[in-house]
Amino acid sequence: DAKTTQPTSMDCAEGRAANLPCNHSTISGNEYVYWYRQIHSQGPQYIIHGLKNNETNEMASLIITEDRKSSTLILPHATLRDTAVYYCIDSRANSGNTPLVFGKGTRLSVIA
């Protein structure tokens, strides 16, 4: 079973920042926080991951609280193409046999 909890759905106005929260209160010290998204009828797309420091790439920013029990994915300027289900997953890194376990995710709707 997934160990993270996320809101079921969120709306965001086009052009505004989308902030997607995730609780992972049982995360272990050697587990990373991964974020993926799934656009309708496609495979999940990797977005970003981090251990304890905040991370930023061309797609998004990841803010992890100091106690690592929660994080927020930030899409700085949401577009209609960002409408998708976003999954927050905690998983050990550098362990090739460990699959990602998906929860229900957050359905983000970007509205024009």
Add this chain to the structure above:
Amino acid sequence: GAVVSQHPSWVICKSGTSVKIECRSLDFQATTMFWYRQFPKQSLMLMATSNEGSKATYEQGVEKDKFLINHASLTLSTLTVTSAHPEDSSFYICSARESSGRRDTQYFGPGTRLTVL
């Protein structure tokens, strides 16, 4: 990011026939690949872990004789749905984990939609 491909992207078959789905890691080698399936409006459910050169590990409730997995090389894993029935209709997604240096990320294929008539 790394690329994982699947073939075919969709398939329609008659009940009782077998269907093979291929999963390839295009620009990296993967000793381990994973197979998931997804029913409408549900999340991805892990079916099995495919290990190159050895037997796959199946999740509880997944019939190994029905869902045959072969991981013959470091870039190819296949899933064969044998004697398919309408309840096997689903979206099948494979993934491969790239672990090199700082990078350790699981990449997913585009999925294969199976419809069994």
